Amino acid sequence: DGGITQSPKYLFRKEGQNVTLSCEQNLNHDAMYWYRQDPGQGLRLIYYSQIVNDFQKGDIAEGYSVSREKKESFPLTVTSAQKNPTAFYLCASSVDSDNSPLHFGNGTRLTVT
Amino acid sequence: AQSVTQLDSQVPVFEEAPVELRCNYSSSVSVYLFWYVQYPNQGLQLLLKYLSGSTLVKGINGFEAEFNKSQTSFHLRKPSVHISDTAEYFCAVSGVTSYDKVIFGPGTSLSVIP
Numbered sequence: 001d002g003g004i005t006q007s008p009k010y011l012f013r014k015e016g017q018n019v020t021l022s023c024e025q026n027l028n029h030d031a032m033y034w035y036r037q038d039p040g041q042g043l044r045l046i047y048y049s050q051i052v053n054d055f056q057k058g059d060i061a062e063g064y065s066v067s068r069e070k071k072e073s074f075p076l077t078v079t080s081a082q083k084n085p086t087a088f089y090l091c092a093s094s095v096d097s098d099n100s101p102l103h104f105g106n107g108t109r110l111t112v113t
Numbered sequence: 114a115q116s117v118t119q120l121d122s123q124v125p126v127f128e129e130a131p132v133e134l135r136c137n138y139s140s141s142v143s144v145y146l147f148w149y150v151q152y153p154n155q156g157l158q159l160l161l162k163y164l165s166g167s168t169l170v171k172g173i174n175g176f177e178a179e180f181n182k183s184q185t186s187f188h189l190r191k192p193s194v195h196i197s198d199t200a201e202y203f204c205a206v207s208g209v210t211s212y213d214k215v216i217f218g219p220g221t222s223l224s225v226i227p
């Protein structure tokens with residue numbers, strides 16, 4: 001079955017360390033997205049990519065970085081510059097960037113202490 | 114720019130009772146509207162979407178929503194809920210161009226009581 005795989009499901013890191021969250025899709029979708037979810041705040045867009053080797057900042061990009069070297073993969077790095085990194089991170093993809101419905105992975109819960 | 118309001122943060126309802134989850138949006142341009150459901154510790158999945166055409170949209174799991182342009186609303190309804198409907202529900206809006214990104218509401222937690 002096609003879908004989006006996020007790994008790991010739970011991730012623990014010490015403050016000051018960079019950490020990379022994995023996102024892989026086999027849906028052949030062009031567009032991929034990273035969202036951050038905090039209780040009571042819905043989803044906020046961190047970065048998105050409409051095509052390979054291209055990506056744009058979302059609403060809360062500070063302290064994060066991404067790459068899109070392959071169509072299937074869109075890893076997110078949470079850097080030590082991110083002030084409040086503890087959150088639930090969701091990766092999504094869509095057929096194209098023209099507001100097609102989003103398909104989501106099952107998320108990675110990052111805890112930084 | 115668009116924004117989404119979900120007035121009810123939590124909605125408790127008895128099993129087999131009807132439910133309505135409210136969603137209002139603001140936008141100065143034409144919009145697409147979506148409802149997503151999130152079960153605990155999972156990602157979101159699409160329930161239904163309004164792109165154009167009929168204002169009454171039917172989705173999966175017996176849910177439906179009605180687009181009301183004059184009231185800028187897109188309320189989600191189900192005539193009879195099941196325990197398995199307990200989840201977080203997110204309303205989302207986007208403009209109709211490729212430059213417009215999806216904006217999510219804060220979510221409504223639906224709890225179905227046996």
